[in-house]
Amino acid sequence: MTQNLIAQLAQNIIVSCQALEDEPLYGPEHMAVMAVAAEEGGAIAIRANTPQDVRAIKRKCKLPIIGLYKKDYPDSAVYITPTIREVKEIAEAGAEFVAIDATSLTRPGGEKLEHFVQSIREECPGLLIVADVSTYEEGVTAMGLGVDLVSTTMSGYTPQSMTNEGPDIELVRRLSALGGVPVLAEGRIWTPSEAAECLKAGAYAVVVGTAITRPQEITRRFATAILEAARQKQTS
Ligand SMILES: CC(=O)N[C@H](C=O)[C@@H](O)[C@H](O)[C@H](O)COP(=O)(O)O
Secondary structure: OHHHHHHHHOOOEEEEEOOOOOOOOOOHHHHHHHHHHHHHHOOOEEEEEOHHHHHHHHHHOOOOEEEEOEOOEOOEOOOEOOOHHHHHHHHHOOOOEEEEEOOOOOOHHHOOHHHHHHHHHHHOOOOEEEEEOOOHHHHHHHHHOOOOEEEOOOOOOOOOOOOOOOOOHHHHHHHHHOOOOOEEEEOOOOOHHHHHHHHHOOOOEEEEOHHHHOHHHHHHHHHHHHHHHHHHHHHO
8 A cells, every 4th residue: 555655656746735824825725726736737646734734635635645744943953844743743634645854954852863763653654754855865864764755855955955046956866876765856846847857867756846836936937037038128
């Protein structure tokens, strides 16, 4: 069953449907219809933040969910499903997968990643683990701990990782070349051709968020391009 779930993701698109409190589309019902739209468009799974959103999406959409729970702790910069408390809430909400921060950043309470992964296995049997990493070394470590998938989510968002505008295709390529644990390409994938490039680089599947589900950011890109074109027209 769990192996089938992983196999189902292969060579496909996962859509991340997330809106934080300060975003116009914030709210479980908005995310649920966003997930339905992604399903209609051919997504194979949904990535979603908070137990509330996972529950709402489950009610409307049949796709498996990679759940996460963004939460801030005062003693750590880790915010993607930082502790077993958030993992349990995501599992109880019905997600098939949980995405966790698997970077080398200090975890809340100084917990070691190895201990965290072990407690997920013990306390939430059957829940598949997606390790969100920012570097090659972190990916290798996570694979060694027996996670089910590795995702390049955090590349560009930690002090130890690159900060390019586009996706970190090189990281996808290097981690995929290891050949063991399936690698998801995630983060700043803006165009279908970038998504295709990630697959060519060896990605098992591709996760796209903002470019599909954050209309304010999509609008901003058009607005910027149009302003620039108008400026050029004026000066030519
Ligand atoms: C770094 C971080 O917190 N990433 C989050 C992880 O869940 C989301 O905010 C991203 O939208 C998601 O990873 C998809 O990426 P993009 O929206 O770039 O396609």
